[in-house]
Amino acid sequence: MVFQKRVGCAPNGFHIPAMPRVPRSAKGKRSSRKKVEGNQMSAFDLLASLAGKLLSEREGFWTPSNEQLDNESSIKGGVFDQGSCDESTVAPPFVSHGNLNLCFKQHLKSMEPITATCAPNDGSVGEFADKSLDSASPMESCVYRVDDRTVMSLHCKGQIEGQTDSNRKKSVIVSSESSVDLPPYGDCPRAQSCSFPSTKDGEALHGDDQENSSVCTHPCSVHSRALKPHCLEAHRRRKLKKSNYRKCDPASYYNSGEVSNNDVEMKPVFHSQKLFYTRQRSKRSSFKQKKLFEHCSISPSCETSPDEVIVDSLAKDGIKLEADNLLAALNGANNISCTRRGSNPLYDSEDHPVKLCIKSFKVPELFIEIPANATVGSLKRTVMEAVMAVLGDGLCVGILLQGKKVRDDSKTLRQAGISYEDKMDGLGFTLEPSPAGTPPSILNLKEPAFVLTDPMPLNKFQASDATVLPPPLPPANCIEIDHENSAHSSIDPPDNLDSDSKMLVPWAAANSAGAALSLVPLGKSRRSEIAQQRRIRRPFSVSEVEALVQAVEKLGTGRWRDVKIRAFGDSKHRTYVDLKDKWKTLVHTARISPQQRRGEPVPQELLDRVLSAHAYWSHHQAKLPDPAEPRLLT
Template identity: 35%
Template sequence: MVLKKRKYYGGFHGLLAPVIPKAPRSLRKRRLHDKSLEDGGICAFELLAAAADKLLQEQESESSTSSTGSKGKEQISIHEESARHEQLEVKAKVEPVILDHHDPGASGAESESVAKPTNLELSLKELPHSEDDSGSDHASIVTNSDFIKKVNTSLTMEAIEDKPGSIYDVNFGGNRAEIHPEVVEKQSRGLTSVKTYNMKDCLKPCVHTGVSNKSYTSVHFPSYKDKGNVNINIRDDDEKYFRYNNRSNTRLRVFGSRSRAGYRRMRKMMPSRYLKAARKLRGYELPNSNGGGVKSFYHKRKNIYMGERFQADAATKRRKLFHHSSKNSYTKEESSESISNVVKFSIKSFKVPELYVEVPETATVGSLKRSVMEAVKAILHSKLHVGVVVQGKKVRDDNRTLQQSGISQNCNLETLGFTLESSLPEASPFLGRGETPSCNTQQRLPRVPSNPIINGGFSNSSLEPPPPVTSLDNHLEKNEEIPAFAAEVTTQVPVEDSKALVLLPALNEEVLSVIPLSEKTTKRYEYSQRRTRRPFSVSEVEALVEAVETLGAGRWRDVKMRAFNDANHRTYVDLKDKWKTLVHTASISPQQRRGEPVPQNLLDRVLAAHAYWSQHQAKQPVKNVKTLEAPM
């Protein structure tokens, strides 16, 4: 309904908000010395980066050595030196089957399909224990793997199929292999530390053609600070993901699930309550519940032809739910024995606001690493706060009791949520670093405040800001379906009464590089941005007054059609509101009025019409317009 409403009159003008420069960059300047860097949180990311590097190096250096024997077998070993040190080593032996020919090549010499074993080794060392137990335990970075898929040195894992336990396409710097999740087994070797996971030896030549635009790589680092939990999830839009978890024990898990590609989109477009409903419908449960923190969404795409309202609406609703998108999984237990009911919460994980990393395909892993790092730092640098969300509403009053807040034994778990919110300075601080604008860093629809977007500090983005409508092309391969993601990253520019959808690249450069959701920034962008303000012009007021005089106050739908049928950005609700303000304006002294002054004669008419319709049954069908107009 609402959606419809917006669609109906929506148009997208409202979305045509000025591009808001978003991007804090100053943060990038901060170096590894930052305290936050030393936090576990950051290390986690480093791990990722390190892993990527390792993979790369291994791939490049190893030419044909099969260190572990079994050929055609992938192996990922995780060494757990000790829970204390949390030194982890992830080894992955992969026998690349084919090198992507199209690969511009990490090393041009390998442009042929060559089967070479690759030994991948990751060392996750010294996961720092955090000093404080505050909420910066988790950090999540979600990247659209499209950006790195074609990077020779990238590491990507994506589900090839949309079925549970389907095959994962693993790309280690150009070497591709497939992994069958269901075959992954854990082979614990002793209490000590080496746990090996064998992926079925199903390496198969896999030519990478095109890219699934639905792929997302998610790296999740739950609190490893104090608990040493580290999660690395790599999932695609279909919600499959690999996860490395070193909670109490090291585990590697592969999750496969039904397609939830749309879920993400849905989440962005729908009010949480709807999402919940959707989830329920599908009987889907967030992986989050087990600490994973990876959310998936089911989305029912709706036809949209006039985007403004639709998106605005969706975004808007979304925003309410999770203040900062940081959602968490937790469990609540009840105590039947307490004197006064006790509510126990077992929060298994927090998820920081999602971050989106957007980098050119040509970016290097190193760049990606830096980008991620920046993002993490941005978040961790700020103080984190915990928010409590009950039934989609944030409980701001810390003095309220749980009971008063609706958090009782009987409360539905689904209605309770915790969020981690960071209070980063302004986004601007993160901008900075004159980096080459990444070709397509774009802002999201004005109405859909973007998630933080991290613009990798890549320098070779030769891409020009894509022209309006084609901007999406940069993100999508021709035949690919336009993912919601891309759409959301698009910026629309207001066009008076235009129904055309105009997508523009964000203002160039100053493209934000890192926009972590933060108390402040998020507030501004939240999940949705309010429509750009568009004061009524005198002529509009005049039209409105005229319409109300004839139709009466209350028949806004008719007023809309009569006087603003072509003004897509004026909904009947807007007209109703405007009338309200007009009545108010007309009743106050001119000195108290603001904005473009409305001719007194119009205000007089407003008062007259208001008085008139207040006494008459406004809603009836057309009345004697004369009656009213004469007097006026």
């Protein structure tokens, strides 16, 4: 007997008492060194990264005025981009008081507004929701209709004024088929998504809605997330299609995703222990869909079901994490020397500290299928593995301001507009995949629909269960990145979110208890042709070239692994293949005229050595790993 249970809707989520080291994902776990290369990011790292982003960078050339956006659209954009039930939460233990809730959403994106907040940290979302119905409340509400559902959106209208009333900026969108006193439909034409509050307060307020809201998720929308074809490399698509995907009855996806939001629903769909890792079935508003599909040839109407409604919610028990606490935790744990108050040189004399409250991060929800005779312990492990597969394979924090990504890490908060109170309700953080070994880059999760399956070779699996399983996923993070952006962050172009959005497909981590996982997209063929991540281009610096040349001189051109160890042993982002390729280009560069060379000029001396080494090793086989290593005569 096999049952399938949707984990994600567990009201209280999964509270992980400690943040273990994350199992490495599919690639390179062979040696310890490889593990080091693994793009692992602990929750602490995450916070550190976040803190660094928020509090440590101040230089920039961008002026906030460029980012003046519609104040309302931001939240809604964020909401639309979220669109899912609230899911499990992970509470890292290192936050002294207050938890950073990582809510398992269907994708790694957080729309939770980071609010400027001043102690005392009051007010749950529910309270705000309550108050929002009061005209005196700092919250605004608006109502709109999604299909047959009336939806109320509560969001902040107030500005942060002074130090006492600044933490009133919350946004919650409340699904409402209930008795909530709703303003007339149409008050807020832009708001078209619904979500249900998962905070306890929200539950208390709209408890009846939760179940109803659950209905909002619809399996059919599993594939409704728009993947912009223009974002896909056709070439890659073809390859992926050819090599990694197989035809599969779409209905099987739906079956697999047909588990309702009722936690208790069991479905004997699969016969082996699997983890379903699917994106929340949701529907975006027509408004958002328009944006989503703006560059997509797929019609939204055919991608969504009428009764799908975006279900978005705030973290269950989303405990605020104040910057103070965060910094204190960081300082205490990792000697990060940043203080927040007065004397902090990070702040200009007249610069007010920016207090932020991260309500939650959202990561994809999980579907788990496990034999009924499995032990509770194995279930726990399975969930943990799924969780860590999502969280562990390298996350970085992205910042959304007014719905736009803030990419320039060098900007100050003020320059980025984060210190502007009138924008605080448009500030959001996202958990994003961090390309291996690369600085955090902003990546939007657009197609977080996966299935975790048995790790058996895909070909075997296909042969044995081809009618059930969705197409397998390419064996790596599938992140489409902006090729225009190098590793260096840059300013977000002032266009909409989707235009520069990225896609990601996390790759499951390895197992620990015989339940190895692999990830398979749950999407449909068209858009399950997910672009595989292309690593961010990282031009070799002169010093790197120097190290490479030196190592090749010593080791020869046939031992790239050794060269890598020798010259880039601690570098995560330079693989031996990279080095081999770089050497290839170096040889080429050395042979062409300086006028033809591009990029950062390599000193001629190095190029000469490249040619010399290349010539030498062309005639000397570098076979012997160690003893009398041939020396290059120079």
